[in-house]
Amino acid sequence: MKNFSDLGVETSILNAIQEMGFETPTPIQEQSIPVFLETGQDILGLAQTGTGKTAAFGLPIIQLVEPSNRTIQALVICPTRELCMQISKDLGNYSKNKSSINIVAVYGGSSIERQISDIKRGAHIIVATPGRLMDLMNRRALNISTVKYVVLDEADEMLNMGFEEDVEYILAETPKEKRVCLFSATMPKSIRNIANRYMNDPFEITVGKSNSGNVNITHQYAVVHARDKYAALKRFVDFNSDDIYAIIFCTTKHETQDISDKLIKDGYNADCLHGDLSQGQREKVMNRFRHHAIKILLATDVAARGIDVSGISHVIHFSLPDDIENYTHRSGRTGRAGKLGVSFTLLNMRENGRLRDIERLSNVKFEKILIPSAEEVRDKKLVAFIDTIVNTEIEESIFDDKVMTSLRPLLTLPNEELVKKFLSLELRRFSVEYLNAPDLNTTSGDRTRDGERGERGGNVRGQRIFVSVGKKDGFDIRSFKDWVAQESKLDWKELHVDVSGVFSFVDVKEELAEKVITALNGNTYEGRPVRAELSGEKPGGSREGRGGRGGDRGGRSGGGGYSSRRSEGGSSSYGGGDRRRSSGGDRDSRGGDRERAPRTERSDRSSYGRSEGTTERSGYGTRDGGRNRSYGGDKPAGDRPSGERRRRRD
DSSP states (O other): OOOTTTTTOOHHHHHHHHHTTOOSOOHHHHHHHHHHHHOOOOEEEEOOTTSSHHHHHHHHHHHHOOTTOOSOOEEEEOSOHHHHHHHHHHHHHHTTTSTTOOEEEEOTTSOHHHHHHHHHTOOSEEEEOHHHHHHHHHTTOOOOTTOOEEEEOSHHHHHHTTOHHHHHHHHHHSOSSOEEEEEESSOOHHHHHHHHHHOSSOEEEEOSSTTOOOTTEEEEEEEBOGGGHHHHHHHHHHHTTBSOOEEEEOSSHHHHHHHHHHHHHTTOOEEEEOTTSOHHHHHHHHHHHHTTSOSEEEEOHHHHTTOOOTTOOEEEESSOOSSHHHHHHHHTTSSOTTOOEEEEEEEOGGGHHHHHHHHHHHTOOEEEOOOOOHHHHHHHHHHHHHHHHHTOOOOGGGOOHHHHHHHHHHHTSOHHHHHHHHHHHHHTTBOHHHHTOOOOBOTTSOBOTTSOBOOTTOOTTSEEEEESOOGGGTOOHHHHHHHHHHHHTOOGGGOEEEEOSSOEEEEEOHHHHHHHHHHHTTOEETTEEOOEEEOSEETTTEETTSSSOOOOTTOOOOBSSOOOBSSTTOOBSSOOOOOOOOSSOOOOSSOSSOOOOOGGGOSOGGGTTOOOOEEEEOOOOOTTSOOOEEEESSOOGGGSOTTSOOSSOO
16 A cells, blocks of 8 residues: 555655655555656546545645745635535645745635735635635736635536536636646536536546445334424434434425424534524634534535535435435545545435435445334433443542432432432433324335335344444444454454444344353453443444334434433423524625525625614523524525425525
């Protein structure tokens, strides 16, 4: 396997990326960097989001830029302000050991005067969104006639957002003699047309199949009635609540805000991104999400474009996207950097055809799972709670005389009564209403030959094995599966695993269960004794005798965001985020990466991104008593009825 030095990267950059933790190049980097450094060819790269494309073009550009030349030498165009800021930050990190290379990010929603000032001080590399770049060009504040390298990053997203005319205008203003690098996750006809017009015999690089999904992502779906979607969403989150870190995609701004408000009301660490938020509000939400102060982020397709956050465990599609290609973009937020992730779709009964289209066009295979019952959610949390208590180390220093005196009433209780009291406190998180809530799965789902509802493609006749190690021991899904396969001498493909905080499950065929138990039970992992035994659940998380209900098959247990609540739609005792909403915000006339209408609706280009007035919405009972929130703006084209199909939907 090659390293970055083998690819021709110079020492100053090597030192910088080693400090960032870069060890070996990704496939797109291994193929792109030598071509960029050693040839004069244009590059047409097809690779999924999260495969390392920024370094694929960023490292060569940093190496080839001449610090002594004070003109703009490289231009990177990307679809959103978040991606613009991320690329600018990455390029700055790559170049920190090279003196005097100036990188300026220009995007809408931020002070254009400050950006003009930064450009005037000298910029070698401009990273820009199309709208703000054109605004600066029209003001004659930026001259791109000296550009040697042009990069179009996430080109398919730019065209999906309606930037095709802008991109072509910008490319026409650059010198004829230049190198163009175009990177895209998909290759629709419009991208191929741009490549044919503005690229000269490009070197084509494809990582993975065209339009294919990331192989590290498990694609799941469950079918529920439309009226039960929110309740099903909460069940799924609760069942995977040990360490959940998720993005939930909705179709419209209204739906995004509505579901976010409901989750906060019900005690989840949630917040949302959509087009009515100002740049300052967006940055605040994203900062809290990156630092895990928010565990669940609600977003529209447009608002989420350019989000680059590591460690996303789940992508949840509350509504399927209008454009099938957007499914690939959405799900690509998880399963990055070699880690495993889950893309879960909540489907109503009328959407089966669209799911089949996604399977066919995106080369992914969906597993059908069942929404777990409230009892199964309770039982899973109870097992985790008990295992946490059993494995908690006692801190003797805490128990001084005063504490021991306070504990005397507890110490006088019989052991069984004491345990029941503690468990009663934990189980009160589930009210009678929650536990009596109905089965949310539709009766039209797939059935096994015995009439039991099971996972599509699942092995309901297999065995589920409980193992007393989990994330607390340093495991994730991949490392746990590898460890079990190594210890039991099985192929990892024969195993399905579910890793929680202090315990895990292994699903195997019946004939292999004894082999796994024998290999693991009584074993040790890093000094901790391992217990392995048959679970009272079927593979996929279903308890014996319940008709195969429930299931997080092959998925990840997640956490966070769970708190007490009275019912499926009840109130919470804690949770929620700091929710402040103000008017639409500081948007210039072009707005950079503004919420754009379809081309046919763009007759008055100067009016984009303006807010006229505010509308008050009342709070929904967050901890601070329910602040009023206001949102900027006249309704853009995106606020049409949800059933109406458009090119841009946000």
